[in-house]
Amino acid sequence: MLPLPRDTLARRVGRRLADWAPALGVFVLGIAAWELGVRGLGVQRFLLPPLSEILRTTWEQRDTLWSAGWFTFQEALGGYVIGCGAAVVAALALARWRPLGRALMPYAIAANAVPIIAFAPITNNWFGVLNMESKMAIAAVICFFPVLVNTLRGLTSVRPASIELMRSYAAGELEIFRRVRIPTSLPFLFSGLKVATVLAMIGAIVGDYFGGSQSSLGIQIRRSAGIFNFQTAWAAILVASVIGILFYASVALAERVTMRYFPSARGRVD
Amino acid sequence: MSPEPVVSLRQVSKEFGQGGVVALQDIDLELAPGEFVSLIGPSGCGKSTLLRIIGDLIEPTRGDVVVNGKPAHQARLDRDYGIVFQDAVLFDWRTVAKNISLPLEMMGWNRGKRAERVREMLDLVELTGFGDHHPWQLSGGMQQRVAIARALAFHPPLLLMDEPFGALDEMTRERLNLELLRIWEASGSTVVFVTHSIAEAVFLSTRVVVMSPRPGRIAGIVDIDLPQPRGIETREQPRFAELVRDVRRRLRAGGGFEQEGDTLEEELIVAEEGL
Numbered sequence: 038m039l040p041l042p043r044d045t046l047a048r049r050v051g052r053r054l055a056d057w058a059p060a061l062g063v064f065v066l067g068i069a070a071w072e073l074g075v076r077g078l079g080v081q082r083f084l085l086p087p088l089s090e091i092l093r094t095t096w097e098q099r100d101t102l103w104s105a106g107w108f109t110f111q112e113a114l115g116g117y118v119i120g121c122g123a124a125v126v127a128a129l130a131l132a133r134w135r136p137l138g139r140a141l142m143p144y145a146i147a148a149n150a151v152p153i154i155a156f157a158p159i160t161n162n163w164f165g166v167l168n169m170e171s172k173m174a175i176a177a178v179i180c181f182f183p184v185l186v187n188t189l190r191g192l193t194s195v196r197p198a199s200i201e202l203m204r205s206y207a208a209g210e211l212e213i214f215r216r217v218r219i220p221t222s223l224p225f226l227f228s229g230l231k232v233a234t235v236l237a238m239i240g241a242i243v244g245d246y247f248g249g250s251q252s253s254l255g256i257q258i259r260r261s262a263g264i265f266n267f268q269t270a271w272a273a274i275l276v277a278s279v280i281g282i283l284f285y286a287s288v289a290l291a292e293r294v295t296m297r298y299f300p301s302a303r304g305r306v307d
Numbered sequence: 308m309s310p311e312p313v314v315s316l317r318q319v320s321k322e323f324g325q326g327g328v329v330a331l332q333d334i335d336l337e338l339a340p341g342e343f344v345s346l347i348g349p350s351g352c353g354k355s356t357l358l359r360i361i362g363d364l365i366e367p368t369r370g371d372v373v374v375n376g377k378p379a380h381q382a383r384l385d386r387d388y389g390i391v392f393q394d395a396v397l398f399d400w401r402t403v404a405k406n407i408s409l410p411l412e413m414m415g416w417n418r419g420k421r422a423e424r425v426r427e428m429l430d431l432v433e434l435t436g437f438g439d440h441h442p443w444q445l446s447g448g449m450q451q452r453v454a455i456a457r458a459l460a461f462h463p464p465l466l467l468m469d470e471p472f473g474a475l476d477e478m479t480r481e482r483l484n485l486e487l488l489r490i491w492e493a494s495g496s497t498v499v500f501v502t503h504s505i506a507e508a509v510f511l512s513t514r515v516v517v518m519s520p521r522p523g524r525i526a527g528i529v530d531i532d533l534p535q536p537r538g539i540e541t542r543e544q545p546r547f548a549e550l551v552r553d554v555r556r557r558l559r560a561g562g563g564f565e566q567e568g569d570t571l572e573e574e575l576i577v578a579e580e581g582l
Contacts, residue, residue, distance in 0.1 A: 198392045201364050206410050207384045216409070220400050298400045300443035 083267045095272040102257070106276040109254035112169050113241035113284070116176020121233055123177070124184035125226070131185075132192035132218065133210070142189070149182040157244045166248040176240035183236070184229035191225025192218045224299060227292040234284040242277060311376055313465055313497040314338040314361055319370030321356055321523075329522035330356050334370070336516065336525065340464070343491055343498045345508035345515045347554065348561070353523025354501045355469050361499060362390055362467050375464055386414065388465035389458030389496075393473045395450035397442035397457075404429070404438035407457045414461060428456040431490060448479040455487070459494055466496045473503060484510055488537055505558070509533075509550045510542060517554060519561025526561030529554050 068088060074080070075087040082090075095102060131138035157175045164171035195218055203213045245255020254277050261269035314337065321331040331353040338344055346354040359365040360372055363383035374382035382388065389410075397406045407428050408421040416424070429435050432452040442450055451471055458466055472480040484507060491498055502508050508515045512531050519526040531550055533541055541547055 196394070196396065198394055198396045199398075201359070201362075202390065202392070202396050204364055205362055205383065205386075205388065205390045206413050207386055208413060212413065216413075217398070220398065223400075296400075298402075298441055300399050300441075 083265060086268055086271060090268060091271045091275055094268045095275055098269060098272060102254075102273055102276045105252055105254040105257045105273065106280050108169075108250065108252045109172075109238075109241050109245060109277070110280050110284070112172035112244070112253070113176050113237040113280075115169065116173040116178075116240055117180050117233060117237040119173060120177035120180030120237070121184045121230060124181045124229070125188055127181075128185050128188035128192060128222075129214070131189055133214070138189065138193075145182055145185055145189075149186055153179045153182075154240065154243050157240075157247045161244065161247050161249075167250050169250070172241045172244035172249065172253075175244045176237040179236040179240040180233035183232050184226070187225045187229030187232075188222055191222025194225070195221050223296055227288070227296065230288050231285060231292070234288050235281060238277065238281045238284065310340050312337040312373075313340050313342075313375060314499065315371075315373040316357075316361070317371040317373075319357075319360060319367045319372060321353065321360065321365065322368045331360075331367070332522040332524050334523075334525060338497055338499065340497055341495060343500065343511055343513045345500045345502055345512040346518060347502055347505065347508045347515055348518030348523070348526070348558065349520055351523070352518040352520040354518050356523070357518075358467050358469050358499060358501050361465075362388055386410065386461060387463055388467050389461070389463040390467045391451070391454045391458045391469065391471045393470040395442065395447075395454040397450055397453055399441060399443055401441075402438060403434065403440050403442065403445070403453050406442065406453055407438075407460050409457060410461050424460055428460050431459070431493065432456045433486070446479075447475055448483060451475065451483065452486070455490065459490070459496065462494070462496075464496060466491075466494075466498045468498065468500045470501050470503065472507070480507070485538070487511065492536060505551050505554050506542070509547060509554060510537065515550075515554050517557040517561060519558075521562075524561075527557040529557065 071088050075085055131141060154175065156178070160174040160178075161171045164174050192214075199217050199221075200213060203217055208216070241253075242255040242258070245253040246259055249256050254273055257273045258270050258277075261267070261273065316334050316336045319331060319334040320329070322329050334357060346357060348354050356365060360367050361374060361379060363372075363374075363379040372379040375385075375387045377385070377387075397403075398409070401409070404422075404425045407425045408416075411421045411424060425438060429438055432455055434449060434452055434456070437445065437449070442453065445453070454471070472483050475483065488511060500508070500511060509529075509531055510533075515529045515531060516525055517527045517529065518524065529550060533544065533546060533550070
C-alpha cells in the first residue's frame with residue numbers, strides 16, 4: 038500500500054474559487070440591485086440612500102467614524118475577552134466537578150435564553166453611563182452563557198472508550214482533560230466563540246444606545262438618526278458591520294488554524 | 308513447575324446497581340503466558356465486563372483479580388496491558404504516528420526512542436509510510452491496525468481486545484485475523500479476545516471460553532488444538548469444523564441460542580425477524 042497522494046495547491050485553489058463563485062455572484066447582484074433600484078425607483082434618501090452615497094459619506098467622515106468604531110470595538114473586545122475567558126474557566130470547573138455542573142447547568146441554560154441586552158440600562162447605571170466598563174459588562178454577560186454551554190457540552194461529549202483508553206494508561210483526571218477532553222471540546226468552543234463575537238458587538242452598540250461616550254459608534258448612529266442625518270447613520274452602521282465581520286472572521290481564522298487536523302475542518306481523502 | 312499465570316481470576320462476581328443485576332457469577336479462569344484466549348457468548352453474558360475487570364476499568368463486586376502476579380489495579384498503574392476496542396478510538400487531532408506514541412509520551416519516553424518504536428510498530432502492522440496521516444484519512448481496517456499498534460507500542464505482556472473487528476466487513480475481518488495471529492506470534496503477548504463470532508474465536512485462539520447469560524458464567528472451555536502457525540487453509544480443515552461445532556453446542560447448552568447458524572449475530576437477526 039502506498040501513502041495517499043496529497044492535493045496539489047493548484048487544484049485546491051481552483052476548487053476554492055469554484056466554491057466561492059455563487060456567493061460572489063450574489064454579492065455583486067445584490068449591490069447592483071440596491072444601487073440601481075434606489076436610483077431607478079426614486080426612493081427617498083432618508084428611507085434608503087444608494088450604496089454609493091453611504092460609501093462616500095463613510096469616506097468623508099472616516100476620521101470620526103473609525104475612531105468611534107475603534108472605541109466601540111474596544112468595548113466589545115474587552116467584554117468578549119472577559120466573558121469568554123470566564124465562561125471557559127467555568128466550563129472547565131463544571132466539567133471537572135460534575136455534581137456542581139449538574140446543580141448549576143439548568144440555570145446556565147435558562148440564563149442563555151434570557152434577553153440579556155435588556156439589562157443594558159442597568160449595567161450603565163452600575164458601571165457608569167460614559168464608561169467603557171459598563172458596555173464591557175453587558176458584552177461580557179451576553180458572551181458568557183453560549184460559550185459556557187457550548188464548551189461544557191464539548192468537554193463532556195468525550196466517548197466513554199476514550200476515557201477507558203486513557204485510564205488503561207494509568208492517566209489521572211488532569212491528564213484526561215489535557216489530552217482528551219480539551220481537544221475534543223475545541224470544535225464546540227469555537228462555535229461558541231464565533232457566536233460571541235456577534236453578541237459582543239451587539240452588546241457594545243446597544244449599550245451605547247442607552248447612553249454612552251460621544252466618541253462611541255452607538256451614540257453616532259443614534260444622534261445622526263435623531264437629527265435626520267441618515268446618511269451618517271448608515272455610514273456608522275456600515276463601519277459597525279465591517280468591524281463585526283472582521284471580528285468574526287479573525288476568530289473563524291483562528292479556528293481553522295487550530296483545527297486544521299480535525300475531520301470536520303477538511304474533507305476525508307479518499 | 309508451571310509458569311506463573313498472566314491473568315488469574317478467582318470467584319469473580321459482578322453485580323450492577325443496588326437491585327443486584329448479576330452480570331458475572333463466580334468466574335474462575337487462569338491464562339498462561341503466550342495464550343490466546345477468546346471469550347464468546349451472547350449479549351448479556353458479561354464477556355466485555357469480564358475484560359474490563361481484568362483491565363481494572365470496572366471493579367468486581369467480589370473475587371480476586373491478579374494480573375502479572377499483582378492486583379489488577381496495580382497492574383493497570385504499571386501499564387501491564389494494552390487494550391483495543393470495537394471502535395479504534397484514535398484521536399483525530401493527532402497523526403497516526405502520534406496516536407501510536409501516545410502511551411509512550413505518557414510513560415515519559417524521549418522523542419528519539421518514541422520515533423524508533425513508532426516506526427517499528429508501523430512496520431509490524433504494515434502501515435509503513437502512513438505515520439503522517441490523520442486517522443480520518445484511513446479506512447476502518449487501517450484505523451483498527453493503528454489501534455493495535457498503539458496497544459502494543461510499549462510491549463505490554465497482556466493484550467485485551469473487545470470485539471476489535473466487530474465493525475468491519477467480512478473480508479477485512481479475515482485479513483486482520485491473519486495479521487493478528489502474525490502479530491501475536493511476533494510479540495509473544497498473551498491475548499484476551501472478546502468476540503461474537505464462533506469461527507473467529509476458533510480460528511484465532513488456543514482456548515475458547517464459552518460464556519452463558521443471566522447470570523454470566525463460564526459454560527465451558529474448548530481447547531483449540533489446531534496446528535500453529537495457522538493460515539487461510541486452517542478454516543478448511545475438518546478439525547476446524549469440528550471445533551466450531553463443539554463451541555456452538557456448548558453455547559446452545561448454556562442457553563446462548565436456540566437455532567443453527569454460523570455466528571450469534573445471525574442468530575439474533577433471525578430472532579428479530581421472527582418478531
